[in-house]
Amino acid sequence: MIKLYGVIGDPIVQSMSPIMQSQEFNELGIDAHYHPFHILDKDLQDAVKGMKAIGVEGFNVTSPHKTMIMPFLDYIDPLAKAIGAVNTVVRINDEFHGYNTDGMGYIKALQADWKEDFTNDKALIIGAGGASKAIFYTLLSRGMKNIDIANRSVDKANQLIVDCPFEGNSNAITLKEAEAKIGEYQLIIQTTSIGMYPNVSESPLSFENLHKDAFVSDIIYNPFETALLKEANEKGAKTQNGLGMFVYQGALAFEKWTGLTPDVSRMTDIVIKHLG
Numbered sequence: 001m002i003k004l005y006g007v008i009g010d011p012i013v014q015s016m017s018p019i020m021q022s023q024e025f026n027e028l029g030i031d032a033h034y035h036p037f038h039i040l041d042k043d044l045q046d047a048v049k050g051m052k053a054i055g056v057e058g059f060n061v062t063s064p065h066k067t068m069i070m071p072f073l074d075y076i077d078p079l080a081k082a083i084g085a086v087n088t089v090v091r092i093n094d095e096f097h098g099y100n101t102d103g104m105g106y107i108k109a110l111q112a113d114w115k116e117d118f119t120n121d122k123a124l125i126i127g128a129g130g131a132s133k134a135i136f137y138t139l140l141s142r143g144m145k146n147i148d149i150a151n152r153s154v155d156k157a158n159q160l161i162v163d164c165p166f167e168g169n170s171n172a173i174t175l176k177e178a179e180a181k182i183g184e185y186q187l188i189i190q191t192t193s194i195g196m197y198p199n200v201s202e203s204p205l206s207f208e209n210l211h212k213d214a215f216v217s218d219i220i221y222n223p224f225e226t227a228l229l230k231e232a233n234e235k236g237a238k239t240q241n242g243l244g245m246f247v248y249q250g251a252l253a254f255e256k257w258t259g260l261t262p263d264v265s266r267m268t269d270i271v272i273k274h275l276g
């Protein structure tokens, strides 16, 4: 019988997950349908119950439901619990189990584009929202220690550090402070929406003192090269946009649902073609 999967969010039309996941189900010969569901906040609990009742095997969760969905699930994986957000739900023995593959998706993309082991490097995360939290907590849970967080509101960055259950050596700093000491970091991760289409000329900080051996990630992939990445490239640094993180978080969800390893480069190609 055809297996049912999907993604829930509000809005949902913009999601690339349906084309990316559907293609992989098809390529790997799995008889499945992956559907985008537009779910309003007020209907979230009913939607989860409904998906359970009709036999949905698994689904992704996107904005604004990643945190709100947690009380409606039967089990939450410890990392997702620490992050306080679920992006992947898997049916196991008729229970819905929640996971967070965003942070691991980021790490997999970083390993693919940069290097396997960066545990001893010093990192700066720009931003202190949901994406920042998923990346920060997952990096610390994997043994990285020296990660500073720069944010417009330093209190918010500090709260993220205080709430973190994983051991680390982190400081909350202003964007100006980050600019001044940017040369100290081997890895810089931009997690805010600054520079996203249509505000493509905006950048959270300047890279005047960037080390040329630094690796700079921006989790934005529209545009492919943000103003920040352009400046980093001009300084001779290696860079990466957010496409890899998006594809790998989806690939990790696919693996949890099917036990199969999807083809990440094929998934990347279809997203690029669609954004193109």
Ligand code: ATR
Residues within 6 Å of the ligand: 126, 127, 128, 129, 130, 131, 132, 151, 152, 153, 154, 156, 191, 192, 193, 194, 204
């Ligand atoms: P997400 O969940 O996608 O990570 P979010 O929770 O809305 O998004 O977080 C947005 C992040 O972008 C925050 O770090 C926010 O800074 P504040 O905490 O100070 O609000 C940052 N951000 C958004 N717009 C910004 C701007 N114009 N200048 C500086 N920081 C901005």
